Amino acid sequence: AAELRVGPIGVAARTATQRRRLRSGGSGTRRQIHLGSDEEAVAEFLTRTGQIGRFSSVVVADCGDTGVSLYTVDPAAGRVGSIERSTVLSGRRIDEALADHIAAEVDGADAGTRTKRQRAKLVSACRTAKEEVADPTSASGASTAGLGSSAGLAGVSLTSATVERVAGPMVDEAREVFARYLADLRLRGDAPDAAVLVGGLANLPVTR
Numbered sequence: 001a002a003e004l005r006v007g008p009i010g011v012a013a014r015t016a017t018q019r020r021r022l023r024s025g026g027s028g029t030r031r032q033i034h035l036g037s038d039e040e041a042v043a044e045f046l047t048r049t050g051q052i053g054r055f056s057s058v059v060v061a062d063c064g065d066t067g068v069s070l071y072t073v074d075p076a077a078g079r080v081g082s083i084e085r086s087t088v089l090s091g092r093r094i095d096e097a098l099a100d101h102i103a104a105e106v107d108g109a110d111a112g113t114r115t116k117r118q119r120a121k122l123v124s125a126c127r128t129a130k131e132e133v134a135d136p137t138s139a140s141g142a143s144t145a146g147l148g149s150s151a152g153l154a155g156v157s158l159t160s161a162t163v164e165r166v167a168g169p170m171v172d173e174a175r176e177v178f179a180r181y182l183a184d185l186r187l188r189g190d191a192p193d194a195a196v197l198v199g200g201l202a203n204l205p206v207t208r
Contacts, residue, residue: 009033012041014069038062039071039080042198047078052194059185059192061178063201065091068174070181072192082190084181089167089174089207091127091200097166098126098158102147106156129158131203164206171206 011033013019019035036044042060046052052075062069067087071080087093099122125147132145143160185192201207 010036010041010044012036012038014038037080039069039083042196043073043078043080046073046196047075052196055192055194057190057192058194058196059182060196060198061174062199063089063174063197063207064199068177068199070178072185072190073196082181082185082188086174086177088177089170089201093170094130094163094167094201095123095127097170098130098163099123101162101166102126102156102158126158130163131200133158133160133163160205163204167204167206 011022013022013035014037022033022035039060039062042062046058046060052058052073055075058073058075060069060071060073062071067085067090069083069085071083073080099119103122129145129147133143144157147156147158182192197208
């Protein structure tokens with residue numbers, strides 16, 4: 001009605017399978033959908049918004065649901081390089097570990113006897129609560145989130161302290177991976193002077 005035209009749509013995809021499926025849906029040079037990688041999307045955002053312009057090289061740690069992606073970005077050219085993937089830290093691993101912890105507390109000796117459906121509900125409840133538990137030191141932070149009654153967990157809560165305790169060992173592993181990655185970069189003559197943390201897990205204080 002306003003006679004406005006939709007411009008190009010940028011879509012980020014990490015895997016070849018995702019790109020293949022999206023490509024068949026109408027992408028290409030003469031189509032509205034322009035495919036790029038997750039890494040390219042983050043690099044484009046960081047360079048366009050000027051957040052990394054004062055650095056000579058940065059390393060990005062993208063901590064998400066399925067793992068951690070490490071890569072460098074050249075702020076001047078927006079070029080991505082040295083991509084490495086690790087699964088030592090992931091949202092799914094944390095959710096599963098939180099579910100194990102809660103099950104041990106709630107079920108006691110019966111821990112591990114839940115059906116697959118009950119287990120899935122427990123993991124889902126832990127995931128939601130984990131995302132609701134923010135940094136308790138911030139103005140809007142909440143240190144506790146209820147797990148709800150759908151998984152038979154009425155009155156059971158997840159605390160930020162529990163998330164930190166459960167995720168801590170995984171974060172330690174990720175720190176070691178990150179340190180080795182930086183050491184390899186330095187051997188190749190690349191010494192980033194800043195690190196950027198992105199992804200869903202970047203919202204967790206223990207990850208930061």
